Amino acid sequence: MPSIALVSTPWPLFNRPSIQLGSLKAYIGRHLPGVRVRSHHVYLSVADALGYDTYRTISEHTWLSESLYAGLLYPERRDDMERLWRRQSVGLGLRDDFRNLSNAVEHASKRCLDSFPWDRCLLAGLSICFGQLTSSLYFAREIKQRAPEIRIVAGGSACAADMGLALLKAFTDIDYVIRGEGEMPLLRLASSLLKRGADSPTDPVPGLIYRGLQAPSDGAVSQLDRMDDLPIPDYGDYFTLLDSFPPEKTFLPKIPMEISRGCWWRKPDPSGKASGCAFCNLNLQWRGYRTKSPDRVVKEISALVDRHHVLSISFMDNLLPAKRPAALFEDIRRLGKDLRLFSEIRATTPRNVLAAMGSAGMREVQVGVEALSTSLLKKLNKGTTAMDNMEIMKHCETPGMPNLTGNLILTFPSSDDSDVTETLHNLEFALPFRPLKAISFWLGYGSAVWQMPAAYGIERIRNHAYYDHLFPSSVVGKLQLMIQGYRGGVRVQHRLWKPVRHKVDAWGNDYRRLHRAPYSDPILGYEEGGDFIVIRQRRADGDDMTHRLRDTSRSIYLFCETQQPLGRILEQFPAFGEDRVLPFLEMMVDKRLMFREGDRFLSLAVPLRVGRPPPIH
Numbered sequence: 001m002p003s004i005a006l007v008s009t010p011w012p013l014f015n016r017p018s019i020q021l022g023s024l025k026a027y028i029g030r031h032l033p034g035v036r037v038r039s040h041h042v043y044l045s046v047a048d049a050l051g052y053d054t055y056r057t058i059s060e061h062t063w064l065s066e067s068l069y070a071g072l073l074y075p076e077r078r079d080d081m082e083r084l085w086r087r088q089s090v091g092l093g094l095r096d097d098f099r100n101l102s103n104a105v106e107h108a109s110k111r112c113l114d115s116f117p118w119d120r121c122l123l124a125g126l127s128i129c130f131g132q133l134t135s136s137l138y139f140a141r142e143i144k145q146r147a148p149e150i151r152i153v154a155g156g157s158a159c160a161a162d163m164g165l166a167l168l169k170a171f172t173d174i175d176y177v178i179r180g181e182g183e184m185p186l187l188r189l190a191s192s193l194l195k196r197g198a199d200s201p202t203d204p205v206p207g208l209i210y211r212g213l214q215a216p217s218d219g220a221v222s223q224l225d226r227m228d229d230l231p232i233p234d235y236g237d238y239f240t241l242l243d244s245f246p247p248e249k250t251f252l253p254k255i256p257m258e259i260s261r262g263c264w265w266r267k268p269d270p271s272g273k274a275s276g277c278a279f280c281n282l283n284l285q286w287r288g289y290r291t292k293s294p295d296r297v298v299k300e301i302s303a304l305v306d307r308h309h310v311l312s313i314s315f316m317d318n319l320l321p322a323k324r325p326a327a328l329f330e331d332i333r334r335l336g337k338d339l340r341l342f343s344e345i346r347a348t349t350p351r352n353v354l355a356a357m358g359s360a361g362m363r364e365v366q367v368g369v370e371a372l373s374t375s376l377l378k379k380l381n382k383g384t385t386a387m388d389n390m391e392i393m394k395h396c397e398t399p400g401m402p403n404l405t406g407n408l409i410l411t412f413p414s415s416d417d418s419d420v421t422e423t424l425h426n427l428e429f430a431l432p433f434r435p436l437k438a439i440s441f442w443l444g445y446g447s448a449v450w451q452m453p454a455a456y457g458i459e460r461i462r463n464h465a466y467y468d469h470l471f472p473s474s475v476v477g478k479l480q481l482m483i484q485g486y487r488g489g490v491r492v493q494h495r496l497w498k499p500v501r502h503k504v505d506a507w508g509n510d511y512r513r514l515h516r517a518p519y520s521d522p523i524l525g526y527e528e529g530g531d532f533i534v535i536r537q538r539r540a541d542g543d544d545m546t547h548r549l550r551d552t553s554r555s556i557y558l559f560c561e562t563q564q565p566l567g568r569i570l571e572q573f574p575a576f577g578e579d580r581v582l583p584f585l586e587m588m589v590d591k592r593l594m595f596r597e598g599d600r601f602l603s604l605a606v607p608l609r610v611g612r613p614p615p616i617h
């Protein structure tokens, strides 16, 4: 029986199977039932060998991940990689040094490589996503050495657009590259290889490129029209591998699942030359936005849970569908399973949708916060305001709502003093909520900033300088890589954002301290007394405060549970003129009980009683 191997090398999260492999295996299995498809989750074997904590730390740091396998690819350059490793691993608490870890990775990788008959395989497919470049190149080389006749195809986000073409040119172990969605080109390639003597499809396949192909830089891709046409992913090989581990090494994995592909946030930037968030390059692979039907989503969740007896599901979508999300999560809730869901969402997700998500089992949402300054959010083309971000952070602090994680992008090119000042001011109001992670901006290949550097005050864009440590100069010069370097105020930006970084660190410490006691309440919450509320404000210095609001003050405060413009507040409470309402709102803002942006106001305290639905106006 002919066979195809699908390979995912380190460093994806070890505790979930690869959605790329699961999806491709199921698709090829459906269309070529006479072909054996085997998925190799090499990263799980390597995580097992290194220890899960060590693997996790390395996998969270791209330059560490890439340098370990670069050392195996180019052993004569190991000193160079080691220097990069030492710089990047300071303070991470890794117990082993570069040499020991490199040996452990090599040993575990060779065990995977030597335990499979690659020479009996027609085709090996490597899924190359973020952080998997050098490990995939190492596996391509080693597989070819063991089976010179095998054909190797690479795909995944690191092969999108010109990055894939450059890989094909620079590494002869790779025979084909798929740009864009993988299912249809991989099927066409496998079908043609199955026909004796055919090395490539007779007709060109959009998205499939190989040496000698005419016009390979054409950006076409092959995509399924309907996501419902995808079979349910096949994660069997991951679970078989995990089941082979001794009991102390097994765990309950998270199951990845897609509801959609692409992103619907396509607002053009002011120049009209690019769209979506200015820093984002997550959608180079996809053309447009497609979703599964709600029925199919519910069926797939049910099937995956029943098949694997696991309740944690991570939606891998760049962005969940905007159409009737509350109804979708209500359908998921009706499954009656105690799911633990994760998803990425926009900051404009309304409170009723968050509540529906919470009821369905959404435990964590990664929210596209990115900034707490509206002027910076505009530069990021995020289509949100600091007020939107504050509102979702507050809602997610409410008991029963999903927990929020999010980033604060510092050092964005063209950000200035006023962005920093606005951020520092707004941070004062965000302190009761789950802290954001401060990250430095990095320039992604294909992002709007990359496409229009002058608009952001940067120039001389090239592959990031750290790649010079990983690859010989003769190679790196040919490559087009995911992380790009640039000139233009990098040091100034780091200086500018330093106070924000300090404040975010302090925020994290205070939040942890205030939540150290088990069952601790939200830092800023209110209790309902009928015609009054009591707001409890816990403070890091221990100087806690309570505030009682009665009658109309209570009503105005509760009316502003979602952001309200002053005009609407005055309309809602016509018996009280602006001369009485505005001073009250301003006093609330002074006490950090409300947030104000322009003429919009938002109450910051969340209901303390668990299970009490927030009032709906």
Ligand code: SF4
Residues within 6 Å of the ligand: 263, 264, 265, 276, 277, 280, 281, 282, 283, 318, 319, 346, 368
């Ligand atoms: S950051 Fe998220 S919302 Fe923005 S363009 Fe990328 S995928 Fe879409």
